[in-house]
Amino acid sequence: MSTDARQRAADKIGRLCRExxxxxxxxxxxxEVLATAVPHYWTPCWYTLDPASLLMTSHFHLGLAEFPPQWLAAEYGEERHGIVDVVRSATGLSTLHDTADGEPANRERWQRNMTMGGDQELIARLRTRSxxxxxxxxxxxxxxxxMFDPAEKEFVATxxxxxxxxxxxxxxxxxxxxxxxxxxxxxxxxxxxCEIESASAGVRRWLCDLPDGDWDREKLPSAVVTLAARAFRHAADDRPGEVLVSRALTRSGTWVVLHGARLTSSAETRVAVIIEPAHPSRIYPLLMSAYGLTERERDVTRLVLQGASTTQIAREMTVSAHTVQQHLKSIFDKTGVRSRRDLVAKVFFTHYEPRFRDNEQRVTATKPVRGGPWPTY
Incomplete structure (x- = not known):
């Protein structure tokens, strides 16, 4: 495939992702676009991950409606070349053949892949520029x-x-x-x-909480109008695919993030605005409430879930390795596990596998896929 053709494919994927x-x-x-730039066997396996823990929340693979339980158990065991290993790597992209020095046949992961007809496996993290x-x-x-060649790997990374x-x-x-x-x-x-054509069920509370908005009088908050106006200007300036982001402080004192983008599904120019709370991941309060972890223990747990070593945890938290070990001992006691591997497995299978399995059913039922850990009501 020529360089120009790959660039066109990359541009098309970019446009799709902005819509x-x-x-x-x-x-x-x-x-469909990826297959033209990086030919591959059958179909990709797509995963969503919780950014806070790097644990899987869903998968999508045509022909594999249910992810085999033993594969999940291996993913969160001591297996090398797992998703979290690639995600935490310097490049964020790796092939099983590379990690096995070209001889993957003795790896359980390769043997499982072969049962599905796949010899080579390339894993790439999907990380935003932020x-x-x-x-x-x-x-x-x-x-x-x-073999996957350097140009193909570069395309995926791009x-x-x-x-x-x-x-x-x-x-x-x-x-x-x-x-x-x-x-x-x-x-x-x-x-x-800037008139409302449609609104989701939960948007009213956000519009009422944003300054100078009045839902009953159909007066949009200035933060929404300003963002929408920018999106319309970008569409007029032939930059229709750009996604705009802004922040606003609500009347209740919390911050929200607004995303604005032009819709391309009709001839008339329309803009979609999404309003979301700018809060930390839901895994943090969950860990503290479920196991009685302190804030420091919660932070150590998060880094363990992300695959960080004792040295890396100590460096990030600006504490000694001994202090990290003391935190780990307390975390193990509170969660009833004996090792880091057991801790990762317990958090995943208790708080993420239910989400993972529910998302499988949601995909089959054409319902929206959910992110984050399984909710506790």
């Missing part, structure tokens, strides 16, 4: 196929940030369309006169 999509549609449409990891992509090739942004936006749209929490995101669709 409002549900997650499954995004995966399906980008898969540093948040929202997913991972796995591509396969059948026995006898050419489109990964756009894919990460697309995942984040699709999850937001899903939560707005079918709210799960009281503070779930809200979605507005505005016409060129």
């Amino acid at each position: 409002p999509h549900d997650l499954v549609s995004l995966w399906q449409e980008t898969t 540093g948040e990891v929202w997913g991972a992509l796995a591509l396969y090739r059948e026995p006898g196929a050419a 489109v990964a940030p756009a894919l990460a942004d697309g995942v984040r936006r699709a999850l937001l749209i899903g939560q707005a369309g079918e709210p799960e929490y009281a503070d779930s995101p809200g979605l507005l669709v505005l016409n060129s006169a």
Whole structure:
């Protein structure tokens, strides 16, 4: 494939990721483009990850409606070349053949892949340019196929940030369309006169909480109008695909993030505005309430889930390795585990596997895919 053709494919994936999509549609449409630039066996396996813990929240693989339980157990065991290993690596991209020095046959992961007909496996993290990891992509090739070459790896690395942004936006749209929490995101669709064409169920509370807005009088907050106006100007300036982001302080004293982008599904110019709370991940309060962890223990747990070593944890938290070990001992006692591996497995199978399995059913039922850990009500 020529350099120009790959650039066109990358540009098309970028455009798809900037448009409002549900997650499954995004995966399906980008898969079609990806196949032209990086030929692969059968179909990719797409994953969403919780940026706070790097634990999997969903997967999408045509023909594999249910992820085998033993594969999940291996992923969160001591297996090398797992998703978290690649996500935390310097490059964020790796092949199983590379990590096995070209001899992967003795790896259990390779043996499992071969049962599905895949010899080679390439894993890439989907990380935004601001540093948040929202997913991972796995591509396969059948026995006898050419190895993934440097140009193909470079292409995947190039489109990964756009894919990460697309995942984040699709999850937001899903939560707005079918709210799960009281503070779930809200979605507005505005016409060129900044009049509301449609609104999600949960958007009213956000519009009422933003300064100078009045829902009953159909007066939009200035933060929404300003963002929408910028999006309309960008569309007029032939920059229709750009996603705009702004922050606003609500009347109740919390910050919200607003995303604005032009909709391209009709001839008339319309803009979608998503409003979401600027709060930390839901895993933090969950860990503290479920196990009675302190804030420091919570932070250590988060880094353990992300695959950090004792030295890395000590460096990030600006404490000694001995202090980290003391925190770990307390965490193990409170969670009833004996090792880091057991801690990761307990958090995943207690708080994330239910989400993972529910998302499998939601995909089958064409419902929005959810992110984050399983909710505790």
